[in-house]
Amino acid sequence: MFRTLLATLLTTAIAFPAAAQGDHARYRALYKEMVETNTSLSVGSCTALAAKVAGHLKESGFPDSDLHPFAAPDHPKEGGLVAVLPGSDPKARPILLLGHLDVVEAKREDWTRDPFTLVEENGYFYGRGVADMKSLDAAWVLTLMRLKEEGFKHKRTIKLALTCGEETSTAFNGAGWLAEHERALIDAEFALNEGGGGRLDKDGKALIMTVQAAEKFPQNYTLEVTNPGGHSSRPVKKNAIYQLAAGLTKISQYEFPIAINDITRTYFAKMAGQVGGEMGAAMTAFAKDPKDLKAAAVIATDPSYNGILHTTCVATLLSAGHANNALPQRADANINCRIFPGTTPEEVRARLSELVADPEIKVTLADKRSEVPKGPQPLNPKVFGPVEQLTAKYWPGIPVVPQMSAGATDGAFLTPAGIPTYGVSGMFGDADGSGAHGLNEHMRVSSVYKGADFLYDIVKVYANEK
Ligand SMILES: [Zn+2]
Numbered sequence: 534m535f536r537t538l539l540a541t542l543l544t545t546a547i548a549f550p551a552a553a554q555g556d557h558a559r560y561r562a563l564y565k566e567m568v569e570t571n572t573s574l575s576v577g578s579c580t581a582l583a584a585k586v587a588g589h590l591k592e593s594g595f596p597d598s599d600l601h602p603f604a605a606p607d608h609p610k611e612g613g614l615v616a617v618l619p620g621s622d623p624k625a626r627p628i629l630l631l632g633h634l635d636v637v638e639a640k641r642e643d644w645t646r647d648p649f650t651l652v653e654e655n656g657y658f659y660g661r662g663v664a665d666m667k668s669l670d671a672a673w674v675l676t677l678m679r680l681k682e683e684g685f686k687h688k689r690t691i692k693l694a695l696t697c698g699e700e701t702s703t704a705f706n707g708a709g710w711l712a713e714h715e716r717a718l719i720d721a722e723f724a725l726n727e728g729g730g731g732r733l734d735k736d737g738k739a740l741i742m743t744v745q746a747a748e749k750f751p752q753n754y755t756l757e758v759t760n761p762g763g764h765s766s767r768p769v770k771k772n773a774i775y776q777l778a779a780g781l782t783k784i785s786q787y788e789f790p791i792a793i794n795d796i797t798r799t800y801f802a803k804m805a806g807q808v809g810g811e812m813g814a815a816m817t818a819f820a821k822d823p824k825d826l827k828a829a830a831v832i833a834t835d836p837s838y839n840g841i842l843h844t845t846c847v848a849t850l851l852s853a854g855h856a857n858n859a860l861p862q863r864a865d866a867n868i869n870c871r872i873f874p875g876t877t878p879e880e881v882r883a884r885l886s887e888l889v890a891d892p893e894i895k896v897t898l899a900d901k902r903s904e905v906p907k908g909p910q911p912l913n914p915k916v917f918g919p920v921e922q923l924t925a926k927y928w929p930g931i932p933v934v935p936q937m938s939a940g941a942t943d944g945a946f947l948t949p950a951g952i953p954t955y956g957v958s959g960m961f962g963d964a965d966g967s968g969a970h971g972l973n974e975h976m977r978v979s980s981v982y983k984g985a986d987f988l989y990d991i992v993k994v995y996a997n998e999k
Pocket of ligand 1: 633665666699727
């Protein structure tokens with residue numbers, strides 16, 4: 534069905550301009566500035582980086598009236614920017630390019646290189662945010678600068694929203710704030726966001742291009758045990774730490790039931806041919822029959838695939854006790870769950886509570902990031918068509934497949950506001966996850982430049998779509 538729609542759409546040929554290689558130096562400078570401007574929640578400032586971006590756009594010819602910096606008064610460092618490049622046809626609906634500027638915390642002492650210096654080494658860029666998602670942010674910004682400078686003629690208005698707070702569920706979220714307070718400013722037929730993109734195999738060969746069209750819902754839970762405590766020289770049977778640890782062990786041994794939807798079924802069916810071997814055979818079998826648990830078990834051996842096979846929950850933070858010579862009065866843990874669409878946060882809470890099987894371990898929802906997003910997005914050929922076309926040009930022969938992300942993005946704030954959001958990115962990450970959120974985050978230099986060229990081209994195609 535999806536293929537047929539695309540085939541019809543793709544009968545209209547579009548001429549693509551040759552990628553302007555000279556812009557790689559410019560891209561690199563922008564990327565470097567973005568990586569080297571610390572935007573972690575603890576000590577960084579998205580507002581500062583948004584201001585630098587606004588300055589560049591201004592130099593490219595954006596009038597102040599098309600630049601909308603924003604920051605909530607109580608979150609002065611978590612601001613962002615909306616930039617508007619008006620199209621010629623008032624009836625053509627805008628497209629929105631969405632990017633988060635903030636990055637996950639990174640400690641210098643844990644990293645091999647300074648996380649806030651863009652290091653190029655052995656064909657890789659290293660630094661916090663080089664993958665998630667300053668490579669894409671820089672591509673969006675440079676695309677807008679170039680289109681403005683080139684006087685590009687386009688029907689649709691192109692909007693860019695750079696926001697903060699995506700990486701920390703408890704932080705002020707700029708995308709959520711825009712959806713609530715500036716809905717008209719960001720209105721679009723659809724938004725392009727992180728979450729999709731290419732995947733390389735371990736030898737760096739392009740395997741697949743994905744378009745994110747669904748995502749799991751992140752939810753944190755607190756497990757807490759309290760106890761009267763006392764002097765550690767006279768231990769008693771009930772100990773908050775042991776009690777919590779016993780509960781956590783039970784959660785660690787549990788696997789949520791295998792689940793499937795149209796997006797993941799199509800994904801596994803298409804991925805099978807690329808992966809081959811035992812894994813490929815398991816994917817084919819599972820796509821045909823989701824009750825084939827043997828096949829699912831093979832797929833689940835890969836953490837990336839396991840993440841889209843079912844709801845997952847994992848302990849991520851632990852805190853207990855108040856002195857090394859006192860019985861703990863309190864022990865708590867954070868369990869981070871990624872909920873498969875169709876299951877509610879409350880159902881998962883109830884399951885965790887059942888698993889720990891101890892009424893003294895309180896299981897509560899720790900936070901609320903956003904409304905539960907709408908289910909899978911429609912497989913809109915207006916979105917997928919240009920990706921198919923340009924992928925065939927840049928990475929001939931690799932399939933384009935819809936994908937569900939195990940991780941969450943700011944799309945979760947836009948879809949409930951009526952802006953269908955898709956993960957479209959030309960960035961190809963390594964099979965190891967590129968160190969995103971972890972240590973020594975990295976992207977292949979060649980992959981970043983090619984991705985930036987792809988994104989420049991694809992925005993031009995979307996901008997003139999009817
Ligand atoms: Zn991200």
